[in-house]
Amino acid sequence: MNKLLALTIGVLLIGVLLNGSAVAEIQVSGHVGAQHRYFNQTPLYLAQESNQSSIFGQVELFWQSPDGNDSLTITPFGRKDFSDDNRSHHDLNEAYWLHIDDTTELSIGTKIIFWGVTESRHLVDIINQTDLIESLDGESKLGQPMAQLSWITDWGSVDFFVLPYFKEPVYAGAQGRLRLPLLVNQQPLYQSSDGQKHHDFALRVNYNFDDWDIGISAFKGTAREAEFLPKFTGQQVTSVIPLHRQISQISLDVQGTIDDFLWKLEAIYRHQDSISDALTMRGVLASDNYIAATGGFEYSIVGFNDSAIDLGLLFEYNYDQQPNSLFAHSAFIATRWAFNDFGSSEILAGINIDHQNNSHSAVVEASTRFGDNIKVSLEAWLFDSSQQQSPLYLLRRDDFVALELRYYF
Amino acid sequence: MNTKLNSLLLALIIAPAAFAETPQERGLAIAEARKTADVGWVSSQSDSLMILRNKQGDESRRVLRNKALEVASDGDKSLTIFDSPKDIKGTAFLSFSHNNKNDQQWLYLPALKRVKKISSRNKSGPFMGSEFAYEDLSSFEIEKYKFEYLRDEPCADLTCYVLQSTPTNKYSGYSKVITWLDHHSYRVHKVEFYDRKKAHLKTLVASDFKLYQDKFWRSHKTLMTNHLTGKSTELILSNFEFDTGLSAKDFNKNSLKRAR
Numbered sequence: 001m002n003k004l005l006a007l008t009i010g011v012l013l014i015g016v017l018l019n020g021s022a023v024a025e026i027q028v029s030g031h032v033g034a035q036h037r038y039f040n041q042t043p044l045y046l047a048q049e050s051n052q053s054s055i056f057g058q059v060e061l062f063w064q065s066p067d068g069n070d071s072l073t074i075t076p077f078g079r080k081d082f083s084d085d086n087r088s089h090h091d092l093n094e095a096y097w098l099h100i101d102d103t104t105e106l107s108i109g110t111k112i113i114f115w116g117v118t119e120s121r122h123l124v125d126i127i128n129q130t131d132l133i134e135s136l137d138g139e140s141k142l143g144q145p146m147a148q149l150s151w152i153t154d155w156g157s158v159d160f161f162v163l164p165y166f167k168e169p170v171y172a173g174a175q176g177r178l179r180l181p182l183l184v185n186q187q188p189l190y191q192s193s194d195g196q197k198h199h200d201f202a203l204r205v206n207y208n209f210d211d212w213d214i215g216i217s218a219f220k221g222t223a224r225e226a227e228f229l230p231k232f233t234g235q236q237v238t239s240v241i242p243l244h245r246q247i248s249q250i251s252l253d254v255q256g257t258i259d260d261f262l263w264k265l266e267a268i269y270r271h272q273d274s275i276s277d278a279l280t281m282r283g284v285l286a287s288d289n290y291i292a293a294t295g296g297f298e299y300s301i302v303g304f305n306d307s308a309i310d311l312g313l314l315f316e317y318n319y320d321q322q323p324n325s326l327f328a329h330s331a332f333i334a335t336r337w338a339f340n341d342f343g344s345s346e347i348l349a350g351i352n353i354d355h356q357n358n359s360h361s362a363v364v365e366a367s368t369r370f371g372d373n374i375k376v377s378l379e380a381w382l383f384d385s386s387q388q389q390s391p392l393y394l395l396r397r398d399d400f401v402a403l404e405l406r407y408y409f
Numbered sequence: 410m411n412t413k414l415n416s417l418l419l420a421l422i423i424a425p426a427a428f429a430e431t432p433q434e435r436g437l438a439i440a441e442a443r444k445t446a447d448v449g450w451v452s453s454q455s456d457s458l459m460i461l462r463n464k465q466g467d468e469s470r471r472v473l474r475n476k477a478l479e480v481a482s483d484g485d486k487s488l489t490i491f492d493s494p495k496d497i498k499g500t501a502f503l504s505f506s507h508n509n510k511n512d513q514q515w516l517y518l519p520a521l522k523r524v525k526k527i528s529s530r531n532k533s534g535p536f537m538g539s540e541f542a543y544e545d546l547s548s549f550e551i552e553k554y555k556f557e558y559l560r561d562e563p564c565a566d567l568t569c570y571v572l573q574s575t576p577t578n579k580y581s582g583y584s585k586v587i588t589w590l591d592h593h594s595y596r597v598h599k600v601e602f603y604d605r606k607k608a609h610l611k612t613l614v615a616s617d618f619k620l621y622q623d624k625f626w627r628s629h630k631t632l633m634t635n636h637l638t639g640k641s642t643e644l645i646l647s648n649f650e651f652d653t654g655l656s657a658k659d660f661n662k663n664s665l666k667r668a669r
Contacts, residue, residue: 027669029495029498031495031496062669064669071667098667100658100667102656102658103658105663112522113522114521114522114523139521141522150663152658152661152663154657156662157661157662157663206662208513208662210510210511210513211511211513211529213526255526257511257526257527257528257529258529259529259530260528260529260530261528262526262528298528300528300530300531300534302530302531302533302534302582303533303534303582306637308535308538308638308640310531310534310535340534340535340537340538341538342461342463342467342469342538343469344494344496344497344537344538369494369496372470372493372494372495373494373495373496375496406496408494408495408496408498409495
């Protein structure tokens with residue numbers, strides 16, 4: 001990875017040297033911030049703390065050739081957490097060169113790519129590793145090294161990806177909340193003997209017509225999520241080891257606007273290469289083939305109650321053939337308030353209902369801007385589960401409120 | 410002699426038609442003339458300063474850039490990119506206006522790397538907290554309205570046609586729109602927007618016109634006032650450039666994601 005960074009910086013410097021005036025054309029932007037999380041319940045495990053403070057920052061450097069056909073983007077990110085050492089982490093979110101032609105685009109380097117349409121689960125979004133220790137909503141990502149070739153047409157686009165390196169997820173340490181009962185061993189196992197250097201491939205077709213946006217994707221390579229194997233010390237299980245299998249996945253995402261509704265669907269079929277039927281039988285490993293889907297709608301009320309507020313009502317249903325998935329049978333109901341004020345204030349409040357396990361989680365995300373540069377956000381999560389087989393049971397004492405302040409430059 | 414006779418015959422043929430013209434026919438003719446007056450600009454770029462004001466007079470500013478592409482047989486394409494406030498820098502809005510079907514509009518949120526589709530119903534909603542609705546940002550197309558000529562009225566130093574337009578799209582937030590267009594070059598000087606309850610919702614006043622390429626008039630200052638809330642949005646445009654080499658490749662979901 002350092003090689004890639006060095007290479008990108010090298011290319012950037014060459015660009016600067018070739019064009020003296022380019023120095024002035026490097027655009028620098030980003031943010032720095034501080035976050036405090038407060039967990040109001042007594043933790044389940046001894047070392048865990050109830051107050052978690054951290055500081056973070058992200059810088060984006062952007063340079064573009066005078067004709068606009070070539071550009072370089074470099075975006076490092078870092079967080080220093082004062083409670084959980086594991087959450088102190090940094091990542092090169094982006095470091096890529098982009099070349100644009102009339103009908104093709106080529107990117108080489110590290111990028112973040114988002115696929116999908118639904119809110120409660122990002123099922124088809126598979127290119128990047130999810131940075132769950134960064135935020136629980138699955139929307140923080142680690143940069144993925146890649147070569148991406150895109151072909152742009154009148155009806156949409158076709159993207160082809162080669163992904164030569166796998167970024168391991170970061171797991172909470174002993175002091176951290178929102179974690180498994182056992183600590184995660186930070187040396188994952190890979191089904192492929194190539195380990196992190198397995199070359200993954202992905203293909204995506206985006207098709208837009210009238211009121212419909214459709215995406216069909218295929219992926220072959222290392223599963224981004226881990227399955228966890230018990231690690232024994234004598235008779236005792238002392239930690240869990242993440243295992244990343246080789247998978248093939250095809251997916252579909254559809255978004256249609258009909259009247260007041262925005263209809264959304266994401267669906268995947270995944271084949272995982274077999275490892276051990278015995279472990280699959282015991283539920284340690286997921287089944288080799290499964291489907292999962294998330295579908296629903298967002299209904300908009302513009303100018304709610306004669307105000308400038310846009311109110312969105314969201315309903316989504318999650319289905320997953322893996323029985324111990326958090327999303328095996330769950331419904332998501334939420335409201336989104338966009339106040340359309342000076343501060344672009346927004347509130348999203350939602351509840352996930354796992355009706356099979358009688359478990360619930362609720363989330364509130366609110367944000368507003370003060371002046372031109374300061375953004376304040378508040379996030380709260382509540383977990384309610386008394387069923388041991390529910391994945392939410394692990395988080396039953398981890399309700400928390402997070403307050404965050406960011407300065408943008 | 411012949412020419413004179415021809416003119417006379419022509420006058421005889423046209424004059425009755427002109428007198429028989431209904432307000433609807435005259436309205437349509439004016440709208441068509443407005444459209445014709447602004448054909449052939451191919452592509453354009455400009456910078457904007459958007460100033461939001463509330464009832465108390467407090468201000469909030471947004472800096473944005475606009476790119477537009479003329480589409481001959483359909484509605485135009487446009488891309489709007491936000492430079493400030495910094496937390497929404499890189500937020501970009503892509504709009505495909507259409508003659509005979511719903512417009513298509515997408516918003517790119519750079520923090521999430523995510524493209525959000527604007528639903529048909531949302532088009533009457535406010536654009537990024539301003540008094541402009543998403544639908545106010547789509548291009549003027551004849552097929553989107555039924556027209557009726559109301560009267561002539563003085564506007565600035567000129568005379569204006571006062572034209573009533575009734576949106577044909579059921580998702581429009583307006584029951585009618587009244588437009589003041591000058592006789593001289595069909596420039597829009599004022600627009601009154603009436604909401605679904607027929608109340609006078611907003612007024613747009615355009616000024617500081619400049620002529621580009623001897624043909625295309627552009628207003629450099631537009632003020633949209635909301636009469637129900639007392640809020641207003643002023644749009645100050647500058648650095649207009651025409652025919653800058655923009656093409657369809659600059660107006661798609663890929664270019665939306667990398668717009669800066």
